[in-house]
Amino acid sequence: MSAQPPATPGPTGRRRAGAATAPGAAGASGGAGASGGAGAAGAAGASGGAGAAGASGAAGASGASGGAGAAGGAGAAGVTSGTGGAGAVGVTSGTGGASVTPTTGVADGGTGMHDPDHLGASSAPGSASELTGTLRLLRLAARRDRVVLPVWIVTLAVLWMASIASIAGLYGEATARVQYAVTVAPNVVARAFEGPIFGTSLGAVLMTETFGVFAVLTGVMSLQAVVRHTRLEEETGRAELVGSAVVGRYAALTAALLLTFGTNLLLGTVVTLLLLAYGLPAGGAILVGLLLMGVGWSFAAVAAITAQVAGSARGANGMAGAVLGLAYFLRAVGDGLGEGAPSGVAVISAWPSWVSPIGWGQQARAFADERWWVLGLFAGLVVACVWAAFVLTRHRDVGVGMRPVRAGPATASRGLRSPVGLAWRLQRPAVVGWTTGLLLAAGVFGAIGDEVDAFLETSDELAELFAGLVESGELVDLFVVFLMGLLAVAVGAFAVQGVLRLRSEELSGRVEPLLSTAIGRARWVASHMVVMLVATTSMLLLIGATSGAAFGLVTGEWGERFWGWVLAGLVSLPAVWVLAGVVVLAVGVLPRWAAAIGWGAIGASLVMGQMGALFDLPQWVLNISPFTHVPAVPAEDLEWLPVLVLLAVAAALTAAGVVALRRRDLVT
Amino acid sequence: MTSTPAIHVAGLTKTFGPVTALDHFHLDVATGEVHGFLGPNGAGKSTTIRILLGLLRRDSGEVVLLGGDPWQDAVQLHRRLAYVPGDVHLWPNLTGGEAIDLLGELRGGLDRQRRAELIERFRLDPTKRCSTYSKGNRQKVAIIAAFASPVELYLLDEPTSGLDPLMDTVFQACVRDVVGRGSTVLLSSHILAEVEALSDRITIIRDGRQVESGTLAELRHLTRTAITVQTRSALAGLHHLDGVHDAEVEGTRARFEVEPDAMATVQRWLADREVVALTSSPPTLQQLFLRHYGQRLTDAEVADDPDGGDPATGGSAEVAETWR
Numbered sequence: 008m009s010a011q012p013p014a015t016p017g018p019t020g021r022r023r024a025g026a027a028t029a030p031g032a033a034g035a036s037g038g039a040g041a042s043g044g045a046g047a048a049g050a051a052g053a054s055g056g057a058g059a060a061g062a063s064g065a066a067g068a069s070g071a072s073g074g075a076g077a078a079g080g081a082g083a084a085g086v087t088s089g090t091g092g093a094g095a096v097g098v099t100s101g102t103g104g105a106s107v108t109p110t111t112g113v114a115d116g117g118t119g120m121h122d123p124d125h126l127g128a129s130s131a132p133g134s135a136s137e138l139t140g141t142l143r144l145l146r147l148a149a150r151r152d153r154v155v156l157p158v159w160i161v162t163l164a165v166l167w168m169a170s171i172a173s174i175a176g177l178y179g180e181a182t183a184r185v186q187y188a189v190t191v192a193p194n195v196v197a198r199a200f201e202g203p204i205f206g207t208s209l210g211a212v213l214m215t216e217t218f219g220v221f222a223v224l225t226g227v228m229s230l231q232a233v234v235r236h237t238r239l240e241e242e243t244g245r246a247e248l249v250g251s252a253v254v255g256r257y258a259a260l261t262a263a264l265l266l267t268f269g270t271n272l273l274l275g276t277v278v279t280l281l282l283l284a285y286g287l288p289a290g291g292a293i294l295v296g297l298l299l300m301g302v303g304w305s306f307a308a309v310a311a312i313t314a315q316v317a318g319s320a321r322g323a324n325g326m327a328g329a330v331l332g333l334a335y336f337l338r339a340v341g342d343g344l345g346e347g348a349p350s351g352v353a354v355i356s357a358w359p360s361w362v363s364p365i366g367w368g369q370q371a372r373a374f375a376d377e378r379w380w381v382l383g384l385f386a387g388l389v390v391a392c393v394w395a396a397f398v399l400t401r402h403r404d405v406g407v408g409m410r411p412v413r414a415g416p417a418t419a420s421r422g423l424r425s426p427v428g429l430a431w432r433l434q435r436p437a438v439v440g441w442t443t444g445l446l447l448a449a450g451v452f453g454a455i456g457d458e459v460d461a462f463l464e465t466s467d468e469l470a471e472l473f474a475g476l477v478e479s480g481e482l483v484d485l486f487v488v489f490l491m492g493l494l495a496v497a498v499g500a501f502a503v504q505g506v507l508r509l510r511s512e513e514l515s516g517r518v519e520p521l522l523s524t525a526i527g528r529a530r531w532v533a534s535h536m537v538v539m540l541v542a543t544t545s546m547l548l549l550i551g552a553t554s555g556a557a558f559g560l561v562t563g564e565w566g567e568r569f570w571g572w573v574l575a576g577l578v579s580l581p582a583v584w585v586l587a588g589v590v591v592l593a594v595g596v597l598p599r600w601a602a603a604i605g606w607g608a609i610g611a612s613l614v615m616g617q618m619g620a621l622f623d624l625p626q627w628v629l630n631i632s633p634f635t636h637v638p639a640v641p642a643e644d645l646e647w648l649p650v651l652v653l654l655a656v657a658a659a660l661t662a663a664g665v666v667a668l669r670r671r672d673l674v675t
Numbered sequence: 676m677t678s679t680p681a682i683h684v685a686g687l688t689k690t691f692g693p694v695t696a697l698d699h700f701h702l703d704v705a706t707g708e709v710h711g712f713l714g715p716n717g718a719g720k721s722t723t724i725r726i727l728l729g730l731l732r733r734d735s736g737e738v739v740l741l742g743g744d745p746w747q748d749a750v751q752l753h754r755r756l757a758y759v760p761g762d763v764h765l766w767p768n769l770t771g772g773e774a775i776d777l778l779g780e781l782r783g784g785l786d787r788q789r790r791a792e793l794i795e796r797f798r799l800d801p802t803k804r805c806s807t808y809s810k811g812n813r814q815k816v817a818i819i820a821a822f823a824s825p826v827e828l829y830l831l832d833e834p835t836s837g838l839d840p841l842m843d844t845v846f847q848a849c850v851r852d853v854v855g856r857g858s859t860v861l862l863s864s865h866i867l868a869e870v871e872a873l874s875d876r877i878t879i880i881r882d883g884r885q886v887e888s889g890t891l892a893e894l895r896h897l898t899r900t901a902i903t904v905q906t907r908s909a910l911a912g913l914h915h916l917d918g919v920h921d922a923e924v925e926g927t928r929a930r931f932e933v934e935p936d937a938m939a940t941v942q943r944w945l946a947d948r949e950v951v952a953l954t955s956s957p958p959t960l961q962q963l964f965l966r967h968y969g970q971r972l973t974d975a976e977v978a979d980d981p982d983g984g985d986p987a988t989g990g991s992a993e994v995a996e997t998w999r
Contacts, residue, residue: 415802415803429766433768517765519760520758520760522749523756524753524783530750
């Protein structure tokens with residue numbers, strides 16, 4: 008992989024998950040949502056995550072990867088506890104940054120080195136000086152991300168290894184691969200959920216099964232890294248301090264991009280080496296590494312733009328996340344709308360796949376009739392986006408987005424003048440974003456529910472997974488249980504994000520003026536819990552209804568079937584609340600680890616609850632997940648005991664968390 | 676001043692891991708007074724105030740706030756007090772006006788008319804989002820929210836940091852206003868002029884300990900008057916007088932400092948030598964303050980800062996010692 012494209016930053020690219028949290032299938036959605044916070048993030052995360060989870064569920068191999076992804080997400084989250092955490096670390100690094108570059112000589116060296124990459128694009132006059140300090144900032148960024156980025160790369164590498172091993176095990180036989188290909192190619196659901204297939208080689212099957220998921224994860228990693236080192240820096244005021252030193256106008260953005268590009272280069276290299284190690288053809292292995300890198304670079308470049316346009320770091324993450332979600336969605340639509348090739352073992356995707364960088368990665372047909380020229384699309388997109396970002400940088404003030412901040416009301420409305428009003432105001436964007444994304448997913452899934460039989464034929468593993476959920480029942484019922492369980496975990500991710508708001512409010516110091524009024528800590532927690540309870544209830548109700556309605560529209564089956572969908576959603580609520588309770592307890596007892604624990608719980612729920620059957624985990628392990636105990640409505644009758652027990656556990660965890668929170672010092 | 680103190684803190688100790696933020700700290704604030712709370716950065720002012728607010732929990736010691744326990748009775752007590760932090764963090768997507776209303780309402784309601792009046796006086800645009808406010812403007816939001824609430828006690832933690840001098844004046848007027856209506860103010864600051872202008876009594880904190888407390892007059896008593904004098908007769912022997920410090924005598928001209936108790940004697944002594952010209956600078960809090968923290972200067976910086984070793988620091992080490 009020595010012949011990689013330009014821009015090889017010296018220091019190891021690593022980034023902290025500051026904003027980021029939880030990569031991994033549905034975990035990924037949580038991550039995007041967490042940092043994005045803004046609605047769009049939720050939406051993007053939700054659709055991307057759901058898609059990813061769907062894909063991973065489809066076969067044992069990527070089922071494993073999805074599960075591990077979630078677990079990996081926990082790991083990444085563990086590194087830093089949420090957005091706010093950035094502050095503490097950043098202060099030190101920020102100060103370091105201030106002392107940056109007393110000598111221009113060093114900085115100019117940096118400029119010279121990186122000039123070809125970005126300057127060509129920026130076409131700015133006197134651009135050499137505008138890049139002054141880039142190298143120093145790059146080292147600062149690499150140093151700050153020295154834990155997070157390695158965790159991402161290692162996690163992704165482990166997932167790749169698991170996927171390769173699993174696919175090699177399942178489809179080692181040529182006949183098995185041919186059978187797989189002939190089932191996937193003509194099936195709309197399989198194409199949309201898993202990805203297009205272009206041949207019967209082991210590598211081709213691997214690409215179909217895994218590339219979409221890894222593309223999403225790589226995108227999340229990349230966009231968060233760029234926003235973290237640009238907009239978030241501005242928001243914390245550190246960029247101002249750094250910018251007052253001998254640092255050029257473009258230095259920060261360039262450093263962020265170089266770090267992210269370098270990280271992706273490393274990731275691509277690792278993936279290529281892994282593929283080679285498993286004996287896959289060198290050409291395909293190199294292409295896949297480059298494609299993954301291309302996806303990462305693309306979303307880094309997209310984030311470079313959203314970081315200029317959005318009103319805040321959260322907003323920038325959210326916008327870029329929405330683009331990522333859209334990219335995944337478009338390729339799913341394009342592949343779904345496509346048709347089987349005459350060979351019977353390949354797909355000709357429709358145009359929407361070609362509007363998506365994730366789609367490009369698949370359309371390059373690695374390990375089949377490889378189209379290397381697709382790499383040019385990535386190059387074009389990256390150059391265009393980076394150029395646009397640099398142009399935007401010139402026209403933007405530090406700390407402000409392109410969109411002017413509108414004036415607002417001079418007085419608070421009646422609704423805002425209470426803790427609950429404030430909590431709703433703070434969580435509203437996330438609620439709207441997550442709801443939009445999840446409803447979109449719910450609608451799509453509901454609409455294809457009637458094709459589930461055909462879908463299940465593509466994978467014995469998925470059939471086994473379904474069978475593991477309940478002892479018996481109609482296939483459609485099983486699909487409802489599976490899907491609603493999955494969406495409920497996504498709602499759980501929203502709940503975790505919502506409750507973690509307690510922690511970010513504390514870390515940001517905003518809770519200090521609030522708690523110095525006549526609002527006690529218990530009431531403060533309660534205000535956010537009320538919003539969480541109402542939002543999760545509405546979301547699951549709407550999700551069930553949307554899926555049910557979409558299913559009804561397609562199949563004409565309403566009545567009991569529709570209510571089955573709705574009930575399957577609602578019955579998961581207590582499990583969602585248990586997760587929220589876990590986070591409250593964590594905020595009370597182990598505040599520093601609250602974010603890690605919250606996202607870890609989501610990852611674990613996904614692994615144990617949804618994918619557990621695939622892994623043959625012992626029952627007692629599965630029992631740890633609250634979702635394991637959710638009655639399998641509508642495949643089985645509604646049992647009240649587990650529901651009540653879950654409610655009690657949720658209440659107890661929350662109460663314990665409040666008690667602990669009332670006993671500890673607040674971070675001030 | 677009534678007999679029940681608004682704040683009574685005795686033997687208060689608070690540690691953060693290995694760091695002792697407050698070490699048997701004492702503070703008494705009488706009802707109806709403006710109490711200046713002086714100390715350099717990191718002395719423990721904010722920690723004290725956060726313990727008074729029940730945001731932090733004390734390790735040991737006695738803390739009584741408005742007759743209650745700030746940790747146990749936080750909510751009830753908070754209805755009767757208002758707080759302005761030194762570094763105000765607000766919700767970026769709320770407007771200043773919304774934040775004022777929210778904080779006021781959560782405190783138990785605010786005086787709408789007073790709110791409007793304060794917004795006018797502080798020249799705050801309440802329709803702007805908090806994310807677009809400068810530090811000074813965020814500070815104004817908290818100050819307006821606090822003063823628009825008619826409460827018994829105002830806890831102000833370096834409230835004017837970031838305010839321009841004009842707004843400083845408005846702020847001082849507000850403090851006088853609420854005190855005139857019988858409220859108590861604890862004003863933490865490191866701006867001596869502000870404390871001097873407003874405070875009835877002052878407590879000085881250093882390294883988590885109280886080093887001085889008293890009325891302005893009492894504290895002034897501890898400081899010296901600086902005198903420059905020209906006489907007809909030679910001033911030899913001046914520096915032997917009791918209560919005279921740092922005397923620089925050049926024939927008939929001298930510069931020195933004198934303790935309040937020695938003033939009368941020194942005046943008579945000077946009068947005997949026929950004073951031609953005399954200027955005296957009144958004792959300021961500045962000197963007192965410098966003296967408390969001057970020791971650090973003497974230890975660390977005086978060597979390479981001749982001006983730092985001026986009168987205030989000369990005798991400060993010993994004085995500070997006796998105050999321990």
